[in-house]
Amino acid sequence: MSKSTNGYIQASALPKGEQSSDDVQLDDFTATVADKWQGTTADKYDMVMLGRSQVLRRNFSFISILGFSAVLLCTWELIFANLLFALTDGGTGGLFWGFTVTVVASVFIYLSVAEMASMSPTAGGQYHWVSEFAPASCQKYLSYISGWLLAMGWQGSVVGLSFVAGTIIQGLIALQDPWYEPQQWHGTLLIIAVVLFCIVFNTSLAKKLPLIEGFILLLHVIGLFAIVIPLWVLAPRNTARVALLQFSNGGNWPSMGIAYMVGLLTALSSMMGFDCSVHMSEEIKDASNTLPRAMMWGVALNAILGYVVVFTLCFTITDSAALLNSSTGFPFIQLFYNVTESYVGTHVMSVIIVINIVSAVISEIATASRQIWSFARDDGFPFSGFLKQVSHLITREERKSCPHEQFNIEIIPKSVTHLSACKLANSKQVSPGWNIPLNAVVVSFVSGVAIALINLGSSVALNAIVSLTMSALLSSYILSISCIFLKRLQGQSLPPAGFSLGRWGIAINIIALCFLTAFFIFCFFPTAIPVDPSTMNWNIAMFGGITLFATGWYVFRGHKKYRPPVNIQNRGL
Numbered sequence: 121m122s123k124s125t126n127g128y129i130q131a132s133a134l135p136k137g138e139q140s141s142d143d144v145q146l147d148d149f150t151a152t153v154a155d156k157w158q159g160t161t162a163d164k165y166d167m168v169m170l171g172r173s174q175v176l177r178r179n180f181s182f183i184s185i186l187g188f189s190a191v192l193l194c195t196w197e198l199i200f201a202n203l204l205f206a207l208t209d210g211g212t213g214g215l216f217w218g219f220t221v222t223v224v225a226s227v228f229i230y231l232s233v234a235e236m237a238s239m240s241p242t243a244g245g246q247y248h249w250v251s252e253f254a255p256a257s258c259q260k261y262l263s264y265i266s267g268w269l270l271a272m273g274w275q276g277s278v279v280g281l282s283f284v285a286g287t288i289i290q291g292l293i294a295l296q297d298p299w300y301e302p303q304q305w306h307g308t309l310l311i312i313a314v315v316l317f318c319i320v321f322n323t324s325l326a327k328k329l330p331l332i333e334g335f336i337l338l339l340h341v342i343g344l345f346a347i348v349i350p351l352w353v354l355a356p357r358n359t360a361r362v363a364l365l366q367f368s369n370g371g372n373w374p375s376m377g378i379a380y381m382v383g384l385l386t387a388l389s390s391m392m393g394f395d396c397s398v399h400m401s402e403e404i405k406d407a408s409n410t411l412p413r414a415m416m417w418g419v420a421l422n423a424i425l426g427y428v429v430v431f432t433l434c435f436t437i438t439d440s441a442a443l444l445n446s447s448t449g450f451p452f453i454q455l456f457y458n459v460t461e462s463y464v465g466t467h468v469m470s471v472i473i474v475i476n477i478v479s480a481v482i483s484e485i486a487t488a489s490r491q492i493w494s495f496a497r498d499d500g501f502p503f504s505g506f507l508k509q510v511s512h513l514i515t516r517e518e519r520k521s522c523p524h525e526q527f528n529i530e531i532i533p534k535s536v537t538h539l540s541a542c543k544l545a546n547s548k549q550v551s552p553g554w555n556i557p558l559n560a561v562v563v564s565f566v567s568g569v570a571i572a573l574i575n576l577g578s579s580v581a582l583n584a585i586v587s588l589t590m591s592a593l594l595s596s597y598i599l600s601i602s603c604i605f606l607k608r609l610q611g612q613s614l615p616p617a618g619f620s621l622g623r624w625g626i627a628i629n630i631i632a633l634c635f636l637t638a639f640f641i642f643c644f645f646p647t648a649i650p651v652d653p654s655t656m657n658w659n660i661a662m663f664g665g666i667t668l669f670a671t672g673w674y675v676f677r678g679h680k681k682y683r684p685p686v687n688i689q690n691r692g693l
Contacts, residue, residue, distance in 0.1 A: 153174060153175070153177050153555065157174075157179065159174075159404075159405045159406060159407065160405065160406045162406060162408060162409075163405070163406060163407055163408075166241055166407065167402075168690060169689065169690050169691055170240060170242050170248075170685070170688075170689055170690075171685070171688035171689050171690055172242065172402070174402070175510045175555075176403045176510065176555060176556070176557075177403060177555050178402070178403055178404060178405050178407070179327070179330050179403060179405075180330045180403050180405065180410075181330065181404075181405055181410070182414055183334055183337070184329075184331070184333045185330075185333075185400060185411070185414045186337065186414045187333035187336060187337030187340070188330075188333045188396070188400065188483050188486075189394050189396050189414065189415065189418040189483075190337060190340060190421050190422055191336045191479050191483055192393060192396045192480050192483035192484060192487065193390065193391065193392075193393055193396075193422050194340070194390075194476055194479075195390040195391060195422035195423075195425060195426040196390075196426050196428065196429040197473045197476045197477055197480075198284075198390040198477075199219075199386070199390050199426060199429050199430060200347075200429065200452040200473055201450065201452070201473065202386045202389060202390070203386075203433065203443075203450070203451045203452050204444065204449075204450065204451050205383065205386045206218070206383055206386040206387070207370070207437070207440045207443065207451060208368070208370040208371055208383070209368075209369070209370060209371045209373070209379045209380070209382040209383030209386075209647060209648075210367055210368065210380050210382075210383030210386075211366055211367045211440065212358070212362070212366055212434040212437055213363075213364055213367040213434075214380045214383040214384070215383070215386070215387065215433065215434060216363070216431070216434050217364075218380065218383055218387040218388075219387040219390075219427070219430045221384060221387075221635075222384065222387040222388050222390075222391050223391065223423045223426070223427075225635035225636075225639070226391045226392075226394075227419065228628050228631045228632040228635065229597060229601075229632045229636060230394050230415055230416060231416070231621060231628050231632070232597075232604070232621070232628055232629050232632045233394070233415065233597065233600070233601070234411070234415045234416055234619055235412065235604075235620060235621050236249045236253075236600060236601075236604060237398050237401065237408075237411045237412055237415065237619075238408050238409070238411065238412045238618050238619035239408075239614065239615040239616070239617040240615065241402075241404070241407035241408045241411055242398075242401060242494070242685070243398075243400070243401055243402045243491070243493070243494040244267070244399075244491075244494040244495065244498070244685060245270065245395055245398040245399050245401075245491070245494075245596075246270055246395065246398075246597070246599065247263045247264075247267035247495065247596070247685075248263070248685040249600040249603065250262050250263045250596075250599050250600050251263035251684040251685045251686045252603075252615075252685060252686045252689065253600070253603035253606075253607050254599075254603040254606075255603075259684060259686060260679070260684045261671075261674060261679075262599055263684050263685070263686075264500060264674050264678055264684075265670050265674075266595075266596050266599055267495040267498075267500045268495075268500070268667075268670035269588075269592040269595055269663075269666060269670070270491050270495075270592060270593075271488070271491050271492050271501075272588055273588050273589045273590075273591075273592025273593055273596075274396075274399075274484065274487055274488040274491050274589070274592075275488050275492075275564060275567050275568070276571070276585050276587075276588045276589045277393070277484050277488070277586075277589040278315065278481060278484045278488050278564060278568050279311060279315075279568050279572060279586055280586035280589060281477055281480055281481050281484055282310075282311040282314040282318075282568065282572070283307065283572075283586065285314050285474050285477045285481070286306075286307050286310030286313075286314060287302075287307060287310075287449065287450075288453070288470060288474050288477075289310055289474060290302045290307060290449075291448035291449050291450045291453050292448070292453065292466075292470055292471075294447050294448050294449070295448050295454075295457060295463070295466065296467075298447065302449075304575050304579055305576055307575055307579075308573060308575045308576050311572035312568075312572050314478055314481055315481065315485070315565060315568040315569060315572070316565070317478065318478065318481045318482045318484075318485050319485065319565045321482045322482065322485050322486055322556070322561050323556070323558070323561060326555070326556045327555075329482075329486065332482070336476075336482075339475065339476060339479070340425075340476055340479075341425065343472040343473075343475070343476055344425055344428060344429065346469070346472055347456075347469045347472060348428060348429065348432045350460060350465065350469065351432050351436050351455075351459055352432065352436075354459045354460060355436035355438075356436070356438050357435055357436065357438075358434065358435050358436070358437070358438055360435075363434040363435045364434060367379070367380065370444070370648065371646075371647055371648035371649065372648055372649050372650075373648075373649065378645075381638070381642045381645075382642060382645045382646075382647065384639075385590070385639075385643060385645075388590070388639055388643075389590060390422075390426060391419070391423070391426070392590065392593050392594070393593060394415050394418055394419060395593070395596075395597075396483060396484075397411060397414055397415055397418070398411065398415075399487045399490040399491050399494070400486065400490060402490075408617070408618050408619075409618045409619070412618070413619070433455075436455070436459070437455065442458075443455055452470075452473075453466060453470055456469045456470060485561065485564050485568075488564045489556075489557055489560040489561040489563070489564045490560070492507055492560040493507060493508055493510070493557035493559075493560040496508040496560065498682060498683045498684070498685060498688075499681040499682055499683055500678070500682050502673070504681070507557075507559055508557070508559075508560075509558070510555070510556065510557050510558070511556055511557075511558035571585055580654050580656075580658070583658070584658030584659070584661065585662060587657065587658060587659035587662060588659060588662040588663060588666065590643045590659065591640065591643050591644070591659050591662075591663045592663070594636055594639055594640045594643060595640065595663070597632075597636050598633065598636045598637065598640060601632055601633055601636070602633060604625075604629065605626065605629035605630070605633065608629065609626065615691060643659060644657060644659050644660045644663075645657060
């Protein structure tokens with residue numbers, strides 16, 4: 121058995137069949153998909169090293185996973201949708217420089233994330249990396265908390281984007297009918313409709329999801345120019361000084377600097393979340409190489425598209441006050457109407473944004489369900505036995521090649537196929553279906569509907585839950601990057617990676633952590649002061665509440681049941 125000089129096995133260097141039954145617990149590395157869906161040889165050995173079974177199909181290529189992440193982030197769409205907050209705190213100057221800072225920060229943050237993804241391409245993502253890289257004394261607890269925050273954060277994001285799409289539709293109705301009074305139950309029904317629509321793509325159309333993501337990527341790019349070209353042609357212009365250097369402090373903050381930092385969160389929300397592709401890593405071909413490349417190309421693509429929108433808005437918004445006072449609730453809808461002077465034109469331009477945001481919810485549900493499923497297979501949740509079940513699609517080809525009635529088994533090495541197949545055939549964790557974590561997808565749907573129903577009683581409570589996404593993602597980045605930075609600082613060896621930061625790792629990690637710490641602090645700030653219960657940013661309450669609940673459950677039961685990923689890895693084979 122060959123090992124690298126740092127003590128970790130180079131998976132790609134291992135010839136197939138080299139391992140024996142004495143090396144690892146082979147029953148844990150059974151695949152329930154045909155060989156063509158197990159990816160490359162490197163993918164197979166990555167799964168062995170990570171102590172995982174290949175139960176999902178690797179059918180995402182570079183283009184499809186690039187589309188998945190770029191569309192999910194919906195950078196330019198969210199810049200339009202959240203324009204209200206950018207104009208309130210920072211103005212056009214704040215929007216431009218805020219987005220510039222966000223892009224620079226994203227490069228350092230996702231370089232760090234991409235390296236860890238190349239080392240350990242697993243659906244667990246950040247909570248797995250925390251377990252692997254954190255000091256042994258605290259890795260289990262920190263990993264557990266990360267898993268809870270990520271799962272809750274991504275689930276809140278599903279509802280958050282659905283809510284944005286629904287309220288834009290209400291804004292368009294208000295533009296068309298001045299007598300329309302938006303009701304909370306209208307918004308609730310629209311949220312449920314969006315989530316229900318997107319569930320179809322994550323169940324019965326799950327096998328087509330990579331193809332769908334590639335198509336949506338085209339819409340993500342082409343749709344942008346269908347919107348900005350009319351603005352370039354018809355809208356009045358600001359001077360460069362007004363567009364890029366005029367700031368505003370509509371939130372009544374003590375200084376323009378604080379107003380800028382609060383407004384910067386608008387740009388930040390449009391570029392945070394590229395770890396979504398990490399949670400699909402067990403469905404990506406050649407994940408350790410494809411995943412980091414797709415992540416960084418996604419950052420570049422969305423940054424370019426985002427700058428197109430930012431420059432367009434900065435130069436075409438000549439009357440911020442009028443847009444902020446729009447009855448639609450969305451300044452961009454009023455801007456479209458003011459420029460085109462056409463209800464039809466405004467609706468068409470706005471519907472493009474709605475379609476793209478709804479498309480992002482499809483990816484959000486896939487991400488949220490994989491995060492739930494991954495954490496459940498490590499027994500991180502109550503009812504993990506139910507949540508970690510995977511629905512397995514039995515094809516005609518598999519039936520022909522498989523001696524067992526229920527599954528086609530591929531395992532490394534081949535000599536133990538029969539024994540492992542018999543054991544897997546009796547497993548309750550895999551059942552006939554679509555080869556997806558079906559129960560986790562259903563839970564994502566039910567959770568989305570339940571959270572949407574909260575809107576009937578209080579939109580403040582709904583916004584509080586949705587706001588958790590930002591703090592959860594930022595905290596997971598801080599924890600995972602801090603852990604690998606600490607290992608570097610102590611001179612400890614790191615696993616081999618096809619995408620390595622090399623000698624620049626420490627500097628890149630430090631810069632990423634500096635940005636993340638500042639972002640994390642300001643993500644708890646309200647949009648304006650003074651605040652009341654309806655304008656308060658309840659993110660801190662949600663973040664603290666989830667952390668306390670997860671800690672309590674960890675003390676009560678979690679520390680006995682939870683299996684931290686580092687305990688089942690086989691890095692030292």
